[in-house]
Amino acid sequence: AQLVESGGGVVQPGRSLRLSCAASGFTFSSYGMHWVRQAPGKGLEWVAVIWYDGSNKYFADSVKGRFTISRDNSRNTLYLQMNSLRADDTAVYYCARAQITLGFDYWGQGTLVTVST
Amino acid sequence: DMQMTQSPSTLSASVGDRVTITCRASQSISSWLAWYQQKPGKAPNLLIYKASSLESGVPSRFSGSGSGTEFTLTISSLQPDDFATYYCQQYNSYPWTFGQGTKVEIK
Numbered sequence: 629a630q631l632v633e634s635g636g637g638v639v640q641p642g643r644s645l646r647l648s649c650a651a652s653g654f655t656f657s658s659y660g661m662h663w664v665r666q667a668p669g670k671g672l673e674w675v676a677v678i679w680y681d682g683s684n685k686y687f688a689d690s691v692k693g694r695f696t697i698s699r700d701n702s703r704n705t706l707y708l709q710m711n712s713l714r715a716d717d718t719a720v721y722y723c724a725r726a727q728i729t730l731g732f733d734y735w736g737q738g739t740l741v742t743v744s745t
Numbered sequence: 746d747m748q749m750t751q752s753p754s755t756l757s758a759s760v761g762d763r764v765t766i767t768c769r770a771s772q773s774i775s776s777w778l779a780w781y782q783q784k785p786g787k788a789p790n791l792l793i794y795k796a797s798s799l800e801s802g803v804p805s806r807f808s809g810s811g812s813g814t815e816f817t818l819t820i821s822s823l824q825p826d827d828f829a830t831y832y833c834q835q836y837n838s839y840p841w842t843f844g845q846g847t848k849v850e851i852k
Binding site for chain 1: 746800
């Protein structure tokens with residue numbers, strides 16, 4: 629299994645950014661997928677999850693109403709749309725595959741999002 | 746939300762030492778707990794799932810125990826490759842939450 633994130637960069641506060649995560653080596657449409665972030669020098673923070681078929685989504689309170697998660701199973705790709713970005717959204721964003729009995733068994737390499745003027 | 750509290754935050758140890766890290770949940774999570782190892786600049790790596798099950802390919806010097814609210818990760822004989830930061834994570838209920846991490850340093 630392989631997960632490759634893209635779309636990170638420097639963005640001004642209040643602007644938007646969309647991250648992508650390309651999956652390969654496994655049946656993407658069979659797995660729930662998550663975004664987890666890590667601010668510089670800090671710990672891991674779970675951000676959002678989307679069910680294997682897109683039927684359910686949950687978000688951390690810190691991003692609720694600003695971030696949306698989606699997936700395109702025909703393209704084996706996971707997305708994170710981030711709106712109204714704030715300085716405290718600055719972090720490396722990881723996509724991760726989850727199994728309900730294992731937790732996160734595969735992670736991408738991460739993509740850095742920097743929110744700054 | 747479920748709070749996960751790890752201790753200690755930092756641990757200094759020598760090669761060959763037995764190391765134990767503790768993780769406490771604010772409510773019972775049954776055995777829905779995972780442990781991850783993270784090295785600088787890298788993604789986390791799954792070590793233990795369901796509190797005590799060793800992920801495939803992980804050395805047997807790593808072990809996990811506990812259920813309910815108290816959990817431990819033990820490294821039976823610390824190796825040079827084990828100096829890293831370790832995180833516990835509950836997946837009993839959303840939002841999934843992580844402990845704050847334990848950095849294992851060279852003594």
